[in-house]
Amino acid sequence: MTDRTLGVGLVTTAGESVAYASELSDVTELIRACADGTSSQGESRTGTVQVAVEASRRPFPTDGWRMLSRDAWERDSTVVIRDVCTSGFDVSVRVQAGVPRFVFRRRPPARTRALAIADPSRALLLQRSVLLTYPAMWWAATRGRAPLHAACLSTGDATPLLVGPSGSGKTTVVARNAAEGGSSVSDNLVVGDGITAWGVVEPIRTDQGTGRAMPHGRREGHLPHRVSSLIPDRVVVLRRGDQPVVHSCPPEDAARWLVASTYGAGELRRFWGFAALLAMGIPEGPAHPPVARVADLFAQSLTCLDVTASVPGVIDLALEAREGDEVPWTSR
Numbered sequence: 628m629t630d631r632t633l634g635v636g637l638v639t640t641a642g643e644s645v646a647y648a649s650e651l652s653d654v655t656e657l658i659r660a661c662a663d664g665t666s667s668q669g670e671s672r673t674g675t676v677q678v679a680v681e682a683s684r685r686p687f688p689t690d691g692w693r694m695l696s697r698d699a700w701e702r703d704s705t706v707v708i709r710d711v712c713t714s715g716f717d718v719s720v721r722v723q724a725g726v727p728r729f730v731f732r733r734r735p736p737a738r739t740r741a742l743a744i745a746d747p748s749r750a751l752l753l754q755r756s757v758l759l760t761y762p763a764m765w766w767a768a769t770r771g772r773a774p775l776h777a778a779c780l781s782t783g784d785a786t787p788l789l790v791g792p793s794g795s796g797k798t799t800v801v802a803r804n805a806a807e808g809g810s811s812v813s814d815n816l817v818v819g820d821g822i823t824a825w826g827v828v829e830p831i832r833t834d835q836g837t838g839r840a841m842p843h844g845r846r847e848g849h850l851p852h853r854v855s856s857l858i859p860d861r862v863v864v865l866r867r868g869d870q871p872v873v874h875s876c877p878p879e880d881a882a883r884w885l886v887a888s889t890y891g892a893g894e895l896r897r898f899w900g901f902a903a904l905l906a907m908g909i910p911e912g913p914a915h916p917p918v919a920r921v922a923d924l925f926a927q928s929l930t931c932l933d934v935t936a937s938v939p940g941v942i943d944l945a946l947e948a949r950e951g952d953e954v955p956w957t958s959r
Contacts, residue, residue, distance in 0.1 A: 646676070678729045775918070875932060
């Protein structure tokens with residue numbers, strides 16, 4: 628970076644501290660918006676992951692490098708990816724002294740610019756993921772942690788790890804709990820090791836949000852009472868249905884839901900290829916995070932419950948369900 632650096636800060640996400648420095652003011656604001664108010668601006672600490680955004684529009688040098696794919700190259704354990712995840716950014720990645728350093732340059736090809744114009748909210752989410760979320764999740768995997776499409780919150784009496792596909796009610800439960808003063812790590816994505824769930828930081832997206840418009844008719848908003856990690860005491864599988872019912876869930880079924888929901892999540896669809904390309908040229912990074920192993924560790928060590936309800940009704944069930952409940956649910 629040069630003296631043109633306009634934004635410096637530190638964001639804790641996915642159990643990693645991401646130190647960022649940007650020469651582009653709009654990218655600085657993009658990262659800080661993704662951090663949902665948790666960014667410590669002006670921090671100069673190293674962080675466990677470093678992200679630098681350069682103003683240069685020149686391509687990273689790759690002449691004579693080993694080709695990994697049509698748009699990725701490697702030399703001396705440095706990987707360069709062009710238009711990474713169709714975000715409009717090229718990236719150069721290298722691990723030095725045990726710390727990965729991601730250097731980005733904005734160089735969108737014509738097709739990526741056209742896609743951004745056609746669907747700006749999609750483009751924004753991709754850019755946030757590539758600049759902040761994906762680097763942190765990739766490095767977390769070197770510690771035996773894996774991303775999960777799940778939410779984790781605490782009510783004081785319970786700390787459920789909520790799993791279910793998009794639309795099953797995870798965000799509704801988290802938003803209601805936060806409004807009542809409860810804490811949470813996130814509403815949509817966590818990184819776990821089978822014991823602890825670390826939050827993947829991003830604004831909450833709900834029908835009641837008042838911020839930037841997002842897909843599926845939702846808008847962004849601030850998630851209050853956010854904490855960086857929680858230790859869940861149960862796994863709650865959420866299903867949609869008219870008749871509210873709660874019953875025990877076999878651990879293997881809960882693990883299957885955790886894995887299937889994770890691989891079905893649109894938010895992670897491009898992450899797997901991102902991680903695989905880096906692993907081809909950087910020996911420290913695993914080719915794939917241990918998703919199945921982490922899901923199994925959570926499910927085998929915790930009480931697992933299966934909750935069926937409409938989205939409004941799922942809130943009380945998810946927060947109040949206890950082991951041994953095997954009957955249609957009524958208000959208590």
